[in-house]
Amino acid sequence: MTNPIILLRGQEVPNIHQYDVYVQHGGYQGLKKALGMSPDEVINEVKNSGLRGRGGAGFPAGVKWSFIPKNEPVKYVTVNADESETGTFKDRLIMETNPHQLIEGALICAYAIQAKAVYIYLRGEFWDVAHQLDQCIEDARKDGWVGKNIGGGNFSCEVYTHLGAGAYICGEESALLNSLEGKLGQPRVRPPFPAQKGGGLYGEPTVVNNVETIANVPWIMVNGAAEYKKIGTEQSAGTKLYCVSGHVKKPGVYELPFTATFRELLYDICGGPSVEGRNFKALLPSGGSGPIVHLNDQVLDTRMSYEDTAKIGTIIGSASLIVMDDSVDITWVASKVTKFFKHESCGKCTPCREGTYWLDKVIDRILAGEGRPEDVKLIENVAKNMAGITLCALGEFAANPIIHTIKNFPDDFNQHVAKKAETKPVPAKKLAAAGD
Amino acid sequence: MAIINNDKYTQRINWHLSKYPDKRSAVMPLLYIAQEEYGWVSPEGINEVAQLCDMDPTQVKSIAGFYTMYSEKPKGKYWLQVCNDLACALRGADEFHHDLLHHLGIEEGGTTDDGLFTVEHVMCLAACDKAPMLQCNFHFMENLDMAKMKAWIEEKRAELEKENS
Numbered sequence: 318m319t320n321p322i323i324l325l326r327g328q329e330v331p332n333i334h335q336y337d338v339y340v341q342h343g344g345y346q347g348l349k350k351a352l353g354m355s356p357d358e359v360i361n362e363v364k365n366s367g368l369r370g371r372g373g374a375g376f377p378a379g380v381k382w383s384f385i386p387k388n389e390p391v392k393y394v395t396v397n398a399d400e401s402e403t404g405t406f407k408d409r410l411i412m413e414t415n416p417h418q419l420i421e422g423a424l425i426c427a428y429a430i431q432a433k434a435v436y437i438y439l440r441g442e443f444w445d446v447a448h449q450l451d452q453c454i455e456d457a458r459k460d461g462w463v464g465k466n467i468g469g470g471n472f473s474c475e476v477y478t479h480l481g482a483g484a485y486i487c488g489e490e491s492a493l494l495n496s497l498e499g500k501l502g503q504p505r506v507r508p509p510f511p512a513q514k515g516g517g518l519y520g521e522p523t524v525v526n527n528v529e530t531i532a533n534v535p536w537i538m539v540n541g542a543a544e545y546k547k548i549g550t551e552q553s554a555g556t557k558l559y560c561v562s563g564h565v566k567k568p569g570v571y572e573l574p575f576t577a578t579f580r581e582l583l584y585d586i587c588g589g590p591s592v593e594g595r596n597f598k599a600l601l602p603s604g605g606s607g608p609i610v611h612l613n614d615q616v617l618d619t620r621m622s623y624e625d626t627a628k629i630g631t632i633i634g635s636a637s638l639i640v641m642d643d644s645v646d647i648t649w650v651a652s653k654v655t656k657f658f659k660h661e662s663c664g665k666c667t668p669c670r671e672g673t674y675w676l677d678k679v680i681d682r683i684l685a686g687e688g689r690p691e692d693v694k695l696i697e698n699v700a701k702n703m704a705g706i707t708l709c710a711l712g713e714f715a716a717n718p719i720i721h722t723i724k725n726f727p728d729d730f731n732q733h734v735a736k737k738a739e740t741k742p743v744p745a746k747k748l749a750a751a752g753d
Numbered sequence: 754m755a756i757i758n759n760d761k762y763t764q765r766i767n768w769h770l771s772k773y774p775d776k777r778s779a780v781m782p783l784l785y786i787a788q789e790e791y792g793w794v795s796p797e798g799i800n801e802v803a804q805l806c807d808m809d810p811t812q813v814k815s816i817a818g819f820y821t822m823y824s825e826k827p828k829g830k831y832w833l834q835v836c837n838d839l840a841c842a843l844r845g846a847d848e849f850h851h852d853l854l855h856h857l858g859i860e861e862g863g864t865t866d867d868g869l870f871t872v873e874h875v876m877c878l879a880a881c882d883k884a885p886m887l888q889c890n891f892h893f894m895e896n897l898d899m900a901k902m903k904a905w906i907e908e909k910r911a912e913l914e915k916e917n918s
């Protein structure tokens with residue numbers, strides 16, 4: 318059986334990003350179908366499809382939509398196109414190559430919750446992508462798919478883009494809403510959650526979904542929930558865009574059903590290790606924030622689904638696979654990832670702000686060969702103390718890589734500190750003299 | 754020039770202000786316009802944006818300071834933001850960044866004397882499969898190496914010389 322293609326469908330069609338071409342290939346039929354159903358029927362269809370959020374957490378999309386209170390007059394949809402996790406580059410591909418798919422999906426979501434407007438929040442670097450989307454929105458408007466009385470019915474909805482300006486934290490949904498409101502892009506205290514009155518955009522109930530999540534929706538409307546559910550595994554319906562970077566021959570974005578294994582992706586599709594004679598060593602399956610694993614046979618034969626990756630102690634998350642061969646020192650990886658989170662911590666809570674600062678400092682010391690054996694324990698403790706007590710999940714994201722790199726690759730750390738353990742400590746007097 | 758009452762921007766400013774139920778939400782797009790006009794988010798730009806969004810200038814300044822893409826000091830004509838985050842670094846981005854600085858004779862974050870190039874390293878730009886890569890004034894340049902960069906730099910220098918002669 319050839320693999321089903323949902324998200325990258327139409328990629329072979331020249332100019333599928335243009336409105337006319339998209340329509341010639343069945344575009345806006347999903348929205349048309351949705352408009353002929355009741356909003357609740359649309360929500361149920363998405364619920365039944367088993368579609369889960371692709372932004373990382375995997376929350377069922379239809380369930381999220383059903384949380385929106387029906388009796389509130391003003392509601393919003395925000396599409397999360399902040400895509401800033403290290404190793405993630407799938408949303409950009411969807412928006413560059415098939416932007417109408419996203420606009421159509423967002424309008425279906427808006428109809429389902431009866432939203433007044435859709436805001437697509439893009440990371441600031443997606444400047445060109447945002448301008449193309451603006452053009453697409455205007456093209457769809459001309460045919461009555463955006464604005465007043467969509468498709469000739471009673472439903473009206475606007476669609477806008479909004480560019481961020483370089484802050485990873487704005488991908489966190491409550492920070493995104495603050496940023497969109499013109500406030501500092503820092504997370505909010507929850508509850509109230511975005512779906513609740515008081516918690517969403519301008520205090521109104523709001524759905525926040527990732528680009529890839531939303532891009533599935535037109536297909537589900539056209540083909541039905543049952544067809545969608547046939548693809549993938551029991552708990553992971555549909556296909557996923559896997560972003561592969563690092564030490565493989567053919568890095569890139571690939572669409573596969575959740576039943577595919579790491580081996581199929583990394584060997585059959587990506588061609589194995591990029592340097593002849595080298596072997597795979599480690600894998601970060603979900604960017605910098607997810608637990609690192611040994612890239613061994615057990616992992617290679619695991620299906621890349623939510624439930625299967627949980628069994629091997631990691632997550633599939635946003636499916637940002639960073640592949641490392643045996644030339645890589647995992648202490649260096651821990652350092653790179655920590656620098657990222659130190660830079661991106663918004664500074665609102667102390668454990669995250671201070672924790673990332675200290676982690677970075679001590680790892681640098683270890684890498685420079687100046688660490689002591691107890692430094693490894695020290696960073697492990699700092700990381701463990703950060704987890705679970707911060708306002709948003711970034712604190713956890715920053716702690717995770719440290720905890721798992723040390724747990725799974727202790728030798729990589731110990732090799733740096735062992736030397737120090739062997740050498741006798743330099744007497745303080747001598748050190749002072751050397752500084753003269 | 755100002756951005757208020759400037760024909761070049763009026764339409765875009767009004768459009769951004771019309772997108773949101775609250776003017777304050779337009780602060781980010783308008784800061785980009787100010788940056789386009791002044792080359793950085795200058796005090797004049799901050800004041801104008803504050804006026805347009807009904808905000809206090811100090812609030813606008815703190816927003817500008819929170820995000821890395823608003824420049825708080827003037828940059829070179831070409832602002833090169835090199836990604837040297839993990840995925841790119843696995844494909845030689847650290848060396849590329851280092852060599853680029855060396856070739857231009859500047860330090861990290863510095864600008865060349867002719868005012869043409871500023872180089873900074875940044876975190877993941879969502880183009881990890883095309884490393885080494887960088888962002889030049891909001892446009893991506895991908896699958897780079899030093900030979901390509903040197904040729905590009907020469908081209909830009911020649912353009913400047915032509916302009917000046």
Ligand SMILES: Cc1cc2nc3c(=O)[nH]c(=O)nc-3n(C[C@H](O)[C@H](O)[C@H](O)COP(=O)(O)O)c2cc1C
Nearest residue numbers: 370371372397399400401488489490526527530710
């Ligand atoms: C620090 C942080 C950064 C995040 N960055 C992103 C992001 O860039 N894109 C995204 O879709 N979700 C991101 N998320 C997850 C969002 O908060 C949110 O769960 C998601 O957009 C919901 O959409 P989904 O249910 O469709 O996945 C981030 C979360 C955290 C804590």
Ligand code: SF4
Nearest residue numbers: 663665666669707709
């Ligand atoms: S955990 Fe970090 S990023 Fe999240 S709110 Fe606290 S300081 Fe900000």
Ligand code: FES
Nearest residue numbers: 836841878880881
């Ligand atoms: S790590 Fe450089 S673009 Fe992602």
